[in-house]
């Protein structure tokens with residue numbers, strides 16, 4: 001069997017940022033990254049693609065270009081974990097052993113849980129910003145729609161970027177307002193959850209936009225089936241099932257732990273995500289295993305913004321464990337959701353565990369609870385640059401982990 005000091009599963013935001021962070025601290029470290037995909041995506045950009053602000057290709061780069069030079073890239077999918085033997089089995093049947101394992105394969109989009117959806121995605125007016133190839137279709141539909149009904153759905157939690165379903169809607173409404181067709185379009189937000197957004201401080205600003213755009217807000221409605229050719233969507237509501245005709249349907253798929261994680265000894269009993277301590281991000285049963293990003297069980301908002309703070313925490317804690325010590329730093333639950341309420345303005349939600357507000361900027365500069373132009377510049381200009389050049393390269397501007405001093 002192959003062996004490496006550190007094995008990382010997944011070369012997404014979390015896997016690459018953690019590898020770079022560890023290598024910056026310890027350049028000679030032997031790290032392998034298990035990642036089957038040829039491309040790496042900046043998924044936060046897909047909301048902008050769906051609104052015609054970014055071209056899709058700016059959100060995609062070859063995986064080879066983001067792999068840290070000193071890491072070994074294993075181009076294969078992980079298939080199962082044998083943590084009691086410090087071993088991972090890959091899809092081709094080969095095995096790798098490790099001293100430290102870091103699990104970051106993201107979340108699985110469960111399109112198949114909505115009957116009929118997969119057959120009609122990308123046609124019949126059915127789209128989703130949750131896929132690289134479909135986000136441009138959202139913009140195509142927005143430009144083409146002049147009247148009728150547009151439905152935006154949101155599945156039960158957890159999902160990555162919980163604000164993304166409504167971001168797609170606000171930016172669509174803004175475009176329709178610009179072209180003077182918004183009055184002829186019935187816009188509905190049908191959310192499986194019981195609130196528009198989970199942190200109450202942001203609700204007043206969001207509700208102003210719901211009213212301004214004339215959005216019909218429907219809560220506790222779960223999309224269960226789509227009939228593309230007939231252009232109808234079926235929602236499960238408290239009153240039973242409701243079949244609704246649509247002209248455009250933006251779907252956000254239900255999301256679950258990757259199956260091979262859920263099936264493994266690393267899984268949290270209920271959610272199936274990697275069962276980690278929410279502060280140290282170390283596995284609760286296997287002390288040489290860590291988990292972060294969308295695949296982790298920690299109850300933060302599943303965002304790249306969270307990963308930006310988690311990666312250095314995992315890096316310093318994993319290096320400490322490699323040296324025979326205990327974890328030295330705690331993650332505070334930070335996550336962020338830049339809510340694009342109109343083209344040019346954003347409500348910048350930033351919060352930690354239990355909905356505690358954690359603004360990165362003083363209120364006089366950016367009041368996150370209000371729509372701001374500076375927040376839009378952050379999302380459209382600064383953050384993509386910080387992602388590709390800073391976060392993926394292990395530069396930790398503003399996110400240095402606070403290392404606890406020994407008691």
Ligand code: FAD
Pocket residue numbers: 009010011012013014015034035036037040042043044045046047076077078079104105106107129130131160161164258260292293294295302303304305306307336337338
């Ligand atoms: P990912 O980046 O998804 O990476 C997972 C990697 O694991 C992939 O490369 C995959 O190929 C690999 N993998 C999967 N299975 C295996 C396997 N079996 N073996 C090995 N490797 C495997 N975040 C924000 O901060 N702000 C936003 O505004 C924002 N907007 C978003 C909008 C949309 C439409 C979407 C879809 C996401 C958005 N996000 C946003 C969320 C953000 O993209 C994710 O939270 C982030 O990418 C999580 O990083 P990750 O590394 O955990 O997962």
